[in-house]
Amino acid sequence: MTSADRSHQDETRGGLQGRDVARGPGGAGRPDRDAGAGDAGAGSAAAGGRSWPPRGPVDSSRVPRYAGPATFARLPRIDEVGGTADVAVVGVPFDSGVSYRPGARFGGNAVREASRLLRPYNPAQDASPFALAQVADAGDIAANPFNINEAVETIEAAADGILATGARMMTLGGDHTIALPLLRAAARRHGPVALLHFDAHLDTWDTYFGAEYTHGTPFRRAVEEGILDTSALSHVGIRGPLYGRKDLDEDEKMGFGIVTSADVMRRGVDEVAQQLRERIGDRPLYISIDIDVLDPAHAPGTGTPEAGGLTSRELLEILRGLAGCHLVSADLVEVAPAYDHAEITSVAASHTAYELTTIMARQIAAARG
Numbered sequence: 001m002t003s004a005d006r007s008h009q010d011e012t013r014g015g016l017q018g019r020d021v022a023r024g025p026g027g028a029g030r031p032d033r034d035a036g037a038g039d040a041g042a043g044s045a046a047a048g049g050r051s052w053p054p055r056g057p058v059d060s061s062r063v064p065r066y067a068g069p070a071t072f073a074r075l076p077r078i079d080e081v082g083g084t085a086d087v088a089v090v091g092v093p094f095d096s097g098v099s100y101r102p103g104a105r106f107g108g109n110a111v112r113e114a115s116r117l118l119r120p121y122n123p124a125q126d127a128s129p130f131a132l133a134q135v136a137d138a139g140d141i142a143a144n145p146f147n148i149n150e151a152v153e154t155i156e157a158a159a160d161g162i163l164a165t166g167a168r169m170m171t172l173g174g175d176h177t178i179a180l181p182l183l184r185a186a187a188r189r190h191g192p193v194a195l196l197h198f199d200a201h202l203d204t205w206d207t208y209f210g211a212e213y214t215h216g217t218p219f220r221r222a223v224e225e226g227i228l229d230t231s232a233l234s235h236v237g238i239r240g241p242l243y244g245r246k247d248l249d250e251d252e253k254m255g256f257g258i259v260t261s262a263d264v265m266r267r268g269v270d271e272v273a274q275q276l277r278e279r280i281g282d283r284p285l286y287i288s289i290d291i292d293v294l295d296p297a298h299a300p301g302t303g304t305p306e307a308g309g310l311t312s313r314e315l316l317e318i319l320r321g322l323a324g325c326h327l328v329s330a331d332l333v334e335v336a337p338a339y340d341h342a343e344i345t346s347v348a349a350s351h352t353a354y355e356l357t358t359i360m361a362r363q364i365a366a367a368r369g
Contacts, residue, residue, distance in 0.1 A: 054134040055081055056120055065116040070109070071137035072172070073118045073354065078136040086133035086364045087357055088167040090158075091140035094151055095336075097177030097214040101303040107335030107346075108140065108172035110301075111353060114346035122358045124320050129354075129361035138162065148177065148213045156181035163189045163329070168360045170353055173333030175303070176203055176215035179288045180222055186329050187227035190284040193328065194232035195219070196276060198315065199290040200239055200261075200306040204251045215303075215334070223254045230255030232283050234276060236318065237261050237293035240306035261293075261309050269314050273321025280325050287322075287330040287356060289315075291349050299348055301340025312348040319355045327363065330356045 057074040071077060072089040091108030098104065121128045129135060141158040143151035159182050162169055171182055176199075186193050197203065197219060204220040206212075212221065222228050233254070239261045242248065251258070257279065264272050292302040295309030335349045 050084055050086065050134050051082060054086075054130060054132075055136075056130040057118075060119075070112045070116060072112050072170075073115045073130070073135075073350075073357075075130065076136050078138040081134055081136050084134075084165045085136035085138070085167050087135040087170055087360050088138040088162050088165075089135065089170045089172065089353070089357070090138045090162065091172045092143065092155055092174035092178045093140055094143045094145065094155070094173070094178055095175040095215075095303075096145050096148055096151065097211075098175045098303050099208055099214060099216055101336060101339065103336035103338040104173055104175045104303060104334050105145070106337050107174060107333070107349070110335055110337035110340070110343075110346040111172050111332070111349045112137070114343050115350035115354070117347070118350060118354050122354065124316070125323060125355070125358050125362065127358055127362050129358040132365035133361040135357055135361060148211065152177070152181045152213055156184050159185035160188065168327075168364070169329040169331075170357050170360070171329070171331040171333075172349075172353065173331060173335070176218055176288070176290055176333045177213055178218075178333065179203075179331055180213065180218040182329065182331055183218070183222050183227050183286060183288075184225070186284075186286050190328050192227055192229040193286045194229050194280045194283040195222075196234050196236060196280070196285065196287045196322070197256075197290075198236045198288070198293040198310075200237060200292045200309060201290070201304065202235060202238060202242075202247060202251050202256075203290075204254060204256065205243075205247070219256075220254065228255075229283055232280050232285075233257065234259060234279055236272070236276070237264065237310050237315075239308050261295075264310055264314055264318070269317040270321065273318050276318070276322060277325060280322075282326055284328045285322075285325045286328060287319075289330070289332045289352060289356075290334045291332065291345060291352075292334055294345075294348060299335075299345040301336050301338070301345030302334050303336050303339075304334075312351070315348075316351060316355055319352065319359070323359050323362065325359075327356070327359050330360075332356070 093105040095104040208214045236259045296305040298312045
């Protein structure tokens with residue numbers, strides 16, 4: 001354990017010490033807890049009726065990171081914190097909308113497994129996100145893999161239920177089809193939202209084989225449905241061959257600005273982040289990240305890889321530069337672990353979700369005062 005782990009044990013406020021399968025150092029056949037940590041629901045009430053202080057992740061000085069259930073960042077399940085959270089990490093194991101390599105249905109659990117190595121203090125943002133807000137793993141939204149329309153409806157209904165509790169969502173896909181129902185739910189709560197879309201591809205095509213709901217069409221549908229603020233739409237990381245110039249022309253008509261991966265390389269992450277902040281302003285923001293925004297050297301485990309992408313460092317730094325934006329929810333999709341090597345993709349994805357979660361936790365804490 002590093003000194004950073006030790007110095008922030010108190011900030012995790014008594015996370016579960018290996019519930020279900022792991023045992024504490026004393027060998028007792030029940031979960032150990034830090035001093036003063038009660039069961040779910042114990043403690044003083046915080047805003048929204050949630051218990052306070054938040055329950056954090058399992059203490060890695062008492063239970064090794066590789067032991068116990070693989071929740072995101074080893075955080076408690078949502079049922080262990082009274083059924084609600086400030087930020088709900090949710091899996092959507094659905095990939096029936098892909099056009100090339102399948103396997104993203106296994107992405108959420110791969111990201112959870114890789115997230116075991118995350119620690120409770122984020123030095124890049126100078127914040128302990130799991131002490132600032134209650135972050136919990138809300139499990140998976142199970143959707144019909146044989147009926148895309150039904151799956152979209154199921155995901156939307158589940159997201160509506162989570163957001164109705166006042167939580168923000170950090171969703172782990174799954175393929176990019178799932179962004180549409182998640183955006184519908186976000187817009188129902190916040191009105192049309194600004195969108196930052198990190199991806200190698202535009203995902204504003206009309207149909208594939210006559211199908212309106214696929215991983216290449218969610219943002220065209222979202223514009224058509226009026227759930228996006230078309231004055232604040234941006235793609236980041238776009239690159240690679242297209243079907244024709246028409247793809248770019250139609251995308252521009254929908255209101256999207258484009259920051260290519262080459263733009264990031266030439267301008268630098270600070271300038272790009274500043275331009276994105278200016279475009280977003282104080283609007284409610286939804287961030288959708290396809291892991292193929294990263295170069296295959298940094299994310300080989302994905303369904304439609306394209307050469308010439310961002311580095312993981314560039315992606316993380318741009319996200320950190322958006323900390324002042326009003327982030328209402330986010331998704332991270334298209335991790336396909338069957339094509340990964342040594343968890344390169346899953347590790348990058350887990351850190352990406354961690355940065356997004358930190359941004360949301362900081363904003364929740366600031367709003368509470």
